[in-house]
Amino acid sequence: MSPYILFVMLTSLGLGTTLTFTSSHWLLAWMGLEINTLAIIPLMTNKHHPRAVEAATKYFLTQAAAAAILLFASIYNAWYSGQWFIQDMSSPVSTLMTLAIAIKLGIAPMHFWLPEVMQGISINTGLILVTWQKLAPLALLMQISHNIKPELLIILGLMSTIIGGWGGLNQTQIRKIMAYSSIAHLGWIISILHFMPALAMVNLFIYLIMTITMFMTFNLLNSPTINTLAVNWSKSPILAATSALALLSLGGLPPLSGFMPKWLIIQELTNQELAPTATLLALSALLSLFFYLRLSYSLSLTIMPNTHPQTLNWNMKITTPLPLSLMMMMTLTMLPITPTIISLF
Numbered sequence: 001m002s003p004y005i006l007f008v009m010l011t012s013l014g015l016g017t018t019l020t021f022t023s024s025h026w027l028l029a030w031m032g033l034e035i036n037t038l039a040i041i042p043l044m045t046n047k048h049h050p051r052a053v054e055a056a057t058k059y060f061l062t063q064a065a066a067a068a069i070l071l072f073a074s075i076y077n078a079w080y081s082g083q084w085f086i087q088d089m090s091s092p093v094s095t096l097m098t099l100a101i102a103i104k105l106g107i108a109p110m111h112f113w114l115p116e117v118m119q120g121i122s123i124n125t126g127l128i129l130v131t132w133q134k135l136a137p138l139a140l141l142m143q144i145s146h147n148i149k150p151e152l153l154i155i156l157g158l159m160s161t162i163i164g165g166w167g168g169l170n171q172t173q174i175r176k177i178m179a180y181s182s183i184a185h186l187g188w189i190i191s192i193l194h195f196m197p198a199l200a201m202v203n204l205f206i207y208l209i210m211t212i213t214m215f216m217t218f219n220l221l222n223s224p225t226i227n228t229l230a231v232n233w234s235k236s237p238i239l240a241a242t243s244a245l246a247l248l249s250l251g252g253l254p255p256l257s258g259f260m261p262k263w264l265i266i267q268e269l270t271n272q273e274l275a276p277t278a279t280l281l282a283l284s285a286l287l288s289l290f291f292y293l294r295l296s297y298s299l300s301l302t303i304m305p306n307t308h309p310q311t312l313n314w315n316m317k318i319t320t321p322l323p324l325s326l327m328m329m330m331t332l333t334m335l336p337i338t339p340t341i342i343s344l345f
Helices: 003-022 026-044 050-081 091-105 113-120 123-130 132-143 150-167 174-193 197-221 226-235 237-251 259-271 275-303 321-334 338-343
Strands: none
Touching: 003 026, 003 132, 026 050, 026 123, 026 132, 050 091, 050 113, 091 132, 091 150, 113 123, 113 174, 123 132, 123 174, 123 197, 132 174, 132 197, 150 174, 150 275, 174 197, 174 259, 174 275, 197 237, 197 259, 237 275, 259 275
16 A cells, blocks of 8 residues: 555544544534544555455445444434534433444444454554544443443443453454454443443553554564464564563453453442442453463463473564563553552542
8 A cells, every 4th residue: 555545544544533532513423433434444455355355345334334323313313302412412312322333333242243354454454443443432432421321331341241251262363352352341341431431441541552562562473373473482582471461461360450440340330239240240351361361371482391492583673563562561561550540539
């Protein structure tokens, strides 16, 4: 792809998300979401491959259906209440609006498109899909969360965490594993969105940083599957060891920082007299932790006993993603930031 075209597409992605962030009008928010959808499709089909074309087609049809439902709900809201403001949404269309946003996010049970689309695109485009493309729909969901019945958000959150953990168990493709990881983490975010939006933002921030770190690592090691990940560990033992820590933090293993938002979400749900929900969320986290442990085991072979000595490539060429990945890992997996964040709540 030409650098000029790539610049236009990335600029359009930023413009669409910014337009949705700053709009208080449903029509402008819908336009921002559509700009995002149209901008990422050329990035998906950058590599001329039938799987890439299939993934782009699935993504376009799914997002178009979600956008049509969103536009219909916003028009009905304008006809029912006489205004287009996002904050003053009427309750009859809140469920329909939530389902449309859930389709765009890939929340269970509207998640079937996400793993298939992730498998057909490159790692860099997959990174954009599970990070940047989630921001605009989440911003809309956060603005209307006070009008949504908390039971609906809790049901969607529980289904996402359970399906996200269960679906990733039998996967060997890293992109599909990260897709199910995205589904599970979005379940944690929307479960607490109605009760404490600030905590949902903290969870989203840690998820974004950890996911960016892991995708940059997989791209640097050129490892699309678990098997190649286990073979390529000798390229950079230090990066592999620190990546294993980042994976464990993404899975929510204490005392790493990824455990902190899950702990606070469970505590807040318990304070809201939703102890059964908190228990199910905690149990579903064990499913996700299993395949995170499997990935971290593949990455941490550098610290395992090796009966076949070989020369390790410790002098790996330093590129821009490597220092940035190491900085993110060391910042968010090793520093004790948990007490500081807890004091904010």
